[in-house]
Amino acid sequence: MKTTLRQLGERGLIALLKRRLPRGRDVRIGIGDDCAAVQIGRGAAGRLLLLKTDAVVEGVHFNRRATPFQIGWKAMARPLSDFAAMAGRPRWALVTASLREEMPVRFVREIYRGLASAADKFGVTIVGGETVRTPDRFWLSVALAGEVEPRAMKLRSGAHVNDAIFVTGALGGSIAGKHLKFTPRIAEAQWLARQGCVGAMIDISDGLARDLGHICRESGVSACLAKSAIPIAPAAGGSLRRALRDGEDFELLFTVPSARSAKLKRAWCKKFPRLRLSLIGFILCGKGIRLVDDAGQWQDLDEDGYDHFQAHHA
Secondary structure, three states: OOOOHHHHHHHHHHHHHHHHOOOOOOEEEOEOEOOEEEEOOOOOOOOEEEEEEEEEEEOOOEOOOOOHHHHHHHHHHHHHHHHHHOOOEEEEEEEEEEEOOOOOHHHHHHHHHHHHHHHHHOOOEEEEEEEEEOOOOOEEEEEEEEEEOOOOOOEOOOOOOOEEEEEEOOEOOHHHOHHHHOOOOHHHHHHHHHHOOOOEEEEOOOOHHHHHHHHHHHHOOEEEEEHHHOOEOHHHOOOHHHHHHOOOOOOEEEEEEHHHHHHHHHHHHHHOOOOOEEEEEEEEOOOOEEEEOOOOOEEEOOOOOOOOOOOOOO
């Protein structure tokens, strides 16, 4: 019996490809983190080239209620959020647009206005791409390139035992509209990198539980989350489950040594007074994630979240 992608899941597919695809000597970070990082030139003193590609598909990442401007914005903002997760500086983008031939030109122009608006906001130049015809759903793919200093780059593998776990903003309910108009945390991530204390970092695209699981596996640690500390967005209707699992929040999830956490939070509140920062738990030895209530009762937390081959969006 043949294994299907539904059975394997997105995580399993990525692991399979990671084992089979070759990796050159100039590759610093390959498959398995938010962006790839490659060394340009000789020596370790220079900056690294960051590379990321992401796609949005009609009926998966947006539906027909979304405006063309929103579709374009989201298509560019998704890889920008991955750059934020690694504290990178985005520079150039290539856009591939698969379009139906009967689409109004005005609609397409609005898509590209959304793409350009997101790009301009973060200093990105759209330098080219491709347009192709599709007979079915239309989609956009953005390939983003930029740079990062080696010492500033943040990975999923940087968490350590006794680190505090922080998250920006509030979580859950993004399907109500945030997923089409979110702002990538580029400036916040670069500021965090300059503080010199952030360990691991990731952007929350597949849900808090699932993305924290990525950090735990890559870092070889476990995590303990406080139920009452998790910030729930109003759109989630007070549901902790939705805050843990909905995904497409595109907030930053990162770790900091516990001894540095209070000072970092004070500095954050001065620098970004309008963006909430919450300490939601701690990194521990072992494996998995536990959820603890105010009475000290705990439960194991499944890493459920969005999987492209096991769920349907929009």
